[in-house]
Amino acid sequence: MAQMIINGERVGATSGATMEVRNPATGDVVDTVPRADASDTQRAIQAAADAFASWSKLAAHKRAHILMQATACVRAKLEDVAALLTSEQGKPIRDSRIEAERFADNIEIYAGLIAGGALSGRHVPLPSQKAMGLVVRRPIGVVGAIIPWNFPLTLMANKIAPAMAVGNTVVVKPASTTPLATLRLAELMLEGGLPPGVLNVVTGPGGVVGEELIRHPLVRKIGFTGETGTGKQVARSAAEELKHVTLELGGSDAAIVCDDADLDLAAKNVAIGRFFNAGQACLAIKRVYVFEGVADEFIDKVAARAKRLKLGSGTDTSAQMGPLHTDKQRAEIESQLADAVERGGRVVAGGLRPSGSQFDKGYFFEPTVVVDVPEGARVWTEETFGPLLPIMRVHDLDEALEKANSSEFGLGSSIFTRDMGKAQRAIDELEAGYTWVNAVQIAHDELPFGGTKHSGYGKEHGTEVLDYYTEQKSVVIASG
Ligand code: NAD
Numbered sequence: 278m279a280q281m282i283i284n285g286e287r288v289g290a291t292s293g294a295t296m297e298v299r300n301p302a303t304g305d306v307v308d309t310v311p312r313a314d315a316s317d318t319q320r321a322i323q324a325a326a327d328a329f330a331s332w333s334k335l336a337a338h339k340r341a342h343i344l345m346q347a348t349a350c351v352r353a354k355l356e357d358v359a360a361l362l363t364s365e366q367g368k369p370i371r372d373s374r375i376e377a378e379r380f381a382d383n384i385e386i387y388a389g390l391i392a393g394g395a396l397s398g399r400h401v402p403l404p405s406q407k408a409m410g411l412v413v414r415r416p417i418g419v420v421g422a423i424i425p426w427n428f429p430l431t432l433m434a435n436k437i438a439p440a441m442a443v444g445n446t447v448v449v450k451p452a453s454t455t456p457l458a459t460l461r462l463a464e465l466m467l468e469g470g471l472p473p474g475v476l477n478v479v480t481g482p483g484g485v486v487g488e489e490l491i492r493h494p495l496v497r498k499i500g501f502t503g504e505t506g507t508g509k510q511v512a513r514s515a516a517e518e519l520k521h522v523t524l525e526l527g528g529s530d531a532a533i534v535c536d537d538a539d540l541d542l543a544a545k546n547v548a549i550g551r552f553f554n555a556g557q558a559c560l561a562i563k564r565v566y567v568f569e570g571v572a573d574e575f576i577d578k579v580a581a582r583a584k585r586l587k588l589g590s591g592t593d594t595s596a597q598m599g600p601l602h603t604d605k606q607r608a609e610i611e612s613q614l615a616d617a618v619e620r621g622g623r624v625v626a627g628g629l630r631p632s633g634s635q636f637d638k639g640y641f642f643e644p645t646v647v648v649d650v651p652e653g654a655r656v657w658t659e660e661t662f663g664p665l666l667p668i669m670r671v672h673d674l675d676e677a678l679e680k681a682n683s684s685e686f687g688l689g690s691s692i693f694t695r696d697m698g699k700a701q702r703a704i705d706e707l708e709a710g711y712t713w714v715n716a717v718q719i720a721h722d723e724l725p726f727g728g729t730k731h732s733g734y735g736k737e738h739g740t741e742v743l744d745y746y747t748e749q750k751s752v753v754i755a756s757g
Contacts, residue, residue, distance in 0.1 A: 285473025328474025
């Protein structure tokens with residue numbers, strides 16, 4: 278049985294309770310983990326608070342050195358971590374390798390930035406000749422990192438890498454269905470020399486462990502990624518203690534395909550943007566608005582790509598798309614598709630559970646493209662968190678922008694065009710935290726990422742994230 282990591286030790290829940298972790302491709306139990314309660318969570322928070330005193334006072338280059346060494350230990354076992362991730366999450370093994378590697382990259386990036394002095398403040402001239410002003414930045418304290426199941430490792434790294442680099446200590450709460458690779462990474466970082474208490478991992482239900490993290494007065498910052506509904510609950514609970522909160526929430530990213538676009542490129546990038554991770558990505562193309570004149574050709578190209586994708590268990594090295602993560606997740610996609618079809622939508626690729634004994638036990642669903650779905654259908658108004666792509670025909674850019682912005686979400690967005698004028702309008706007018714122009718929809722570590730509207734607030738990635746894991750203090754020094 279896997280164990281939690283609290284104060285540098287592998288521990289179970291005080292109550293002895295456990296939870297099963299199942300493989301989405303087979304339904305088999307992979308392992309069990311402790312089912313923590315509020316008291317276990319409090320122990321982890323106290324351990325993080327105790328470790329903060331010394332970790333935050335270490336010279337930045339020493340913290341960076343420790344983080345680099347701990348990451349070297351992770352790098353030596355990336356293959357094990359990737360295999361665990363595939364067994365609990367379902368994604369193809371090559372995607373798990375990429376994700377495990379990005380975890381290590383991320384810790385190194387922030388360790389490197391901090392060693393290079395990225396956490397500098399500034400000098401501010403004051404009107405008085407006899408005083409000088411400074412702005413200094415300090416770590417916040419204990420950070421609670423609450424993580425979803427779709428990219429458990431990268432979404433954890435986005436929080437713990439900048440948090441630990443600037444001197445905070447962390448308690449991670451992974452999703453109940455994906456705790457195993459997370460626990461393994463924390464163990465490896467401890468083996469690599471990370472001091473006890475700096476990184477703790479508590480496994481258990483969101484409403485218990487997550488709520489305790491949010492309500493506990495010693496936790497000063499919550500980094501949360503998950504559904505918009507849960508995010509609103511997090512914001513409400515965190516308000517009681519006036520905590521710093523970053524909310525990375527749901528999305529329904531629109532892609533606009535103009536009549537002057539390179540349609541092969543657009544079809545390729547839309548298919549990747551929709552079907553990567555079986556469509557279970559926050560930043561994913563979830564709606565397409567294509568200009569009427571090129572719509573048929575574009576739809577044919579995307580449908581052909583959807584039909585070509587090879588489904589399989591994550592351990593099948595030739596599989597390009599794995600199962601959905603849970604039965605519930607698949608049922609949700611099926612019901613959103615049924616709603617689209619009832620309203621007149623036409624399925625041009627996929628639409629079914631794949632047949633074959635290898636798919637019987639897993640939560641597989643074919644990559645699906647649906648057209649002629651009227652406005653108001655659930656695929657336009659809700660987040661579709663699976664391999665389901667609705668495409669709508671539009672007359673011009675005005676209509677495309679208006680429809681793209683009609684969503685309550687504002688996470689990512691894309692435009693495909695050769696006309697820089699159209700691209701510029703999209704950059705200026707699309708209500709989203711990211712706009713890709715003719716580019717594949719991938720979040721880059723170097724660029725700040727975060728949503729607007731109901732997709733949340735705060736930034737991860739880039740140097741901007743450092744502002745969200747530090748507090749600024751103004752200082753006036755009188756010289757005489
Ligand atoms: P979720 O909201 O159900 O769960 C996320 C985490 O919150 C889990 O660890 C869960 O246990 C915990 N949680 C649940 N209830 C809680 C509570 N009351 N208090 C504290 N924590 C609680 O989300 P999910 O289904 O795991 O993930 C999918 C969602 O995440 C999608 O909506 C997706 O768009 C979103 N997401 C957003 C981003 C982003 O960066 N914006 C990235 C990935 C996923």
